[in-house]
Amino acid sequence: MGRLMFILKVFSxxxxxxxFSSTVKAESVQSYTLDSLIQEALTLNPxxxxxxxxxxxxxxxxxxxASLNDPxxxxxxxxxxxxxxxxxxxxKTFSVSxxxxxxxxxxxxAKIASKLAKMAYENYKAKERDVVxxxxxxxxxxxxxxxxxxxxxxxxxxxxxxxxxxxxxxGSGRGSQVxxxxxxxxxxxxxxxxxLLEQKRVTAQARLNVLLxxxxxxxxxxxxxxxxxxxNRTLDDFYRLTLDNNPELKAYRYxxxxxxxxxxxxxxxxxxxxxxxxxxxxxxxSFVDGAWAGMIGVTIPLWFFEKQAFGxxxxxxxxxxxxxxxxxxxxxxxxxxxxxxxxxxxxxxxVELYETAFIPQAQETxxxxxxxxxxxxxxxxxxxxxxxxxxxxxxxxxYKAILDLxxxxxxxxxxxxxxxxx
Numbered sequence: 344m345g346r347l348m349f350i351l352k353v354f355s356x357x358x359x360x361x362x363f364s365s366t367v368k369a370e371s372v373q374s375y376t377l378d379s380l381i382q383e384a385l386t387l388n389p390x391x392x393x394x395x396x397x398x399x400x401x402x403x404x405x406x407x408x409a410s411l412n413d414p415x416x417x418x419x420x421x422x423x424x425x426x427x428x429x430x431x432x433x434x435k436t437f438s439v440s441x442x443x444x445x446x447x448x449x450x451x452x453a454k455i456a457s458k459l460a461k462m463a464y465e466n467y468k469a470k471e472r473d474v475v476x477x478x479x480x481x482x483x484x485x486x487x488x489x490x491x492x493x494x495x496x497x498x499x500x501x502x503x504x505x506x507x508x509x510x511x512x513x514g515s516g517r518g519s520q521v522x523x524x525x526x527x528x529x530x531x532x533x534x535x536x537x538x539l540l541e542q543k544r545v546t547a548q549a550r551l552n553v554l555l556x557x558x559x560x561x562x563x564x565x566x567x568x569x570x571x572x573x574x575n576r577t578l579d580d581f582y583r584l585t586l587d588n589n590p591e592l593k594a595y596r597y598x599x600x601x602x603x604x605x606x607x608x609x610x611x612x613x614x615x616x617x618x619x620x621x622x623x624x625x626x627x628x629s630f631v632d633g634a635w636a637g638m639i640g641v642t643i644p645l646w647f648f649e650k651q652a653f654g655x656x657x658x659x660x661x662x663x664x665x666x667x668x669x670x671x672x673x674x675x676x677x678x679x680x681x682x683x684x685x686x687x688x689x690x691x692x693x694v695e696l697y698e699t700a701f702i703p704q705a706q707e708t709x710x711x712x713x714x715x716x717x718x719x720x721x722x723x724x725x726x727x728x729x730x731x732x733x734x735x736x737x738x739x740x741x742y743k744a745i746l747d748l749x750x751x752x753x754x755x756x757x758x759x760x761x762x763x764x765x
Contacts, residue, residue, distance in 0.1 A: 375564075375566070376567045377566075377567070380478060380482065380555065381479075383555050384554055385471060385475070387555060387556040388554060390474060391467070391470050393470075394466055394467040394469075394470040394471075397467065398464045400463075401459050401463035404456045404459070404460065405456045405457050405460055408455065409453035411444075412442050414439055414440065414441045415439070415440045415441075417437070417438045417440070418435070418438075419434070419435070419437075419438065420434075420435055421434040434624060436623065438622040438623070439620070440618060440620040442617070443616065443619065444616045444617075445611060445615060445616055447614070448611050451605075451608040452608065455601050455608065458597045458598070458604060459597075461594075461597040465590040465591070465593040465597065466591075469590035469591050472760055473757055474554060475756070475757070476754060476756060477554055478554050480749070480750045481554060482551065482569075483745075483753075484547045485544070486566045486569065487742050487743065487745070487746045488547055489565050489566065491540050492537065492541075494735060494739060495533055495540060495735075498533055499530065499534070501731065502529055502533060502731070503530060505526050505727065506527055509525075510526075526728070529728050548561075548563050551563060572748060581755065581758075584760075585676060585677065585758055585760070586673075588759055588760035588761045589758060591672060592672060592676055593760075595673075598669070599662070599665045599666055599669050602664075605662070606658040606659055606662045612644065612651045613647060615644070616641070617639065617641055618638075618639070618640035618641075619639055620637070621636070622637075622638075623635045679754070679758045680758045682754075683752075683754035683755045684751075684755060686747065686750075686751035687748060687751035687752055690744045690745075691748055693744040694741065694745055694748060697744060701740075701741075702741060705733050705734040705737050709731050712726040712727035712731075713727055715727075
């Protein structure tokens with residue numbers, strides 16, 4: 344009796360430890376919503392941070408481009424002139440000079456720097472949209488893998504029951520050995536799929552962690568279920584949104600504006616720059632009254648036929664190149680839009696077909712085959728296994744279509760350049 348009580352206590356303690364450790368493990372693996380992960384990526388993703396710093400760097404160049412060059416201060420010690428005037432004392436002179444470009448040149452240089460900063464900002468926003476699209480795709484992929492694991496485990500549970508029934512029937516002489524072996528082979532196939540799905544889960548999890556700048560082996564747990572998708576916008580709606588909001592197109596437009604400003608600046612290079620200079624004589628540490636001089640100088644673009652003329656030609660060609668690149672980029676972006684929209688439409692229809700036709704019909708086929716096998720018709724085992732395999736395949740394809748739909752919608756948001764309420 345005492346030995347039995349001891350065994351029961353050990354058994355109870357083991358159960359308590361198992362449940363406690365399971366609870367601790369479950370609590371340690373936090374589930375994250377997609378919105379919280381997006382905010383984390385926008386804050387911590389290294390590529391986004393790099394693009395943001397590139398923008399801030401470009402923005403800091405604007406006041407530099409709008410400022411004058413540093414003035415020059417000179418001290419002159421002139422003993423030669425002093426000897427010529429027979430004073431016997433050297434002349435000491437302080438002077439200050441400042442180069443001043445033609446005013447329109449300063450304005451255009453600042454304008455060029457401003458357009459470059461705006462380009463950097465749009466590149467930064469484009470990187471944000473790209474990372475968010477990757478994050479949404481990775482999150483949906485991880486959700487799909489968990490769904491596949493769940494379906495495969497349900498399938499395994501059902502196959503274990505079928506295998507048990509087939510083995511019992513074979514043992515009682517009411518079934519064949521082929522039935523028992525066939526069900527066991529099908530069960531082994533599911534075990535193999537579960538192993539591969541675990542590998543896919545680890546890979547998808549690592550991809551998410553990299554986007555969030557986390558340790559790749561951090562465990563996510565089961566992703567929170569995403570809201571249902573309602574996709575009713577027309578392609579024309581997306582065209583308008585894309586042309587207005589796509590950050591890459593905006594960057595190319597700013598690049599064209601920068602090219603126009605650079606071309607205008609090349610024309611202004613035919614205008615003169617100025618140099619102002621003031622000189623003051625010093626004697627015994629003090630300024631000498633009336634002993635000062637002022638000077639103004641003007642640059643003359645004497646070699647314009649070799650320098651400025653070819654500068655204009657260079658900037659004109661650059662401007663034409665930038666306009667052509669913008670048109671090419673616009674075509675590329677609109678192609679991506681059409682492709683993503685077509686994929687979204689196709690997968691939306693597939694999801695509806697799986698939900699309203701394929702899966703219900705396959706489920707009914709499984710039910711009929713199961714009843715036939717339970718009634719003793721051994722030939723129905725093959726039909727049951729084939730029907731069950733088809734049902735599982737339809738369920739997996741259904742979730743795959745949902746994944747492809749979410750990826751297409753993420754690509755649409757990236758191309759449009761703004762979050763869209765689907």
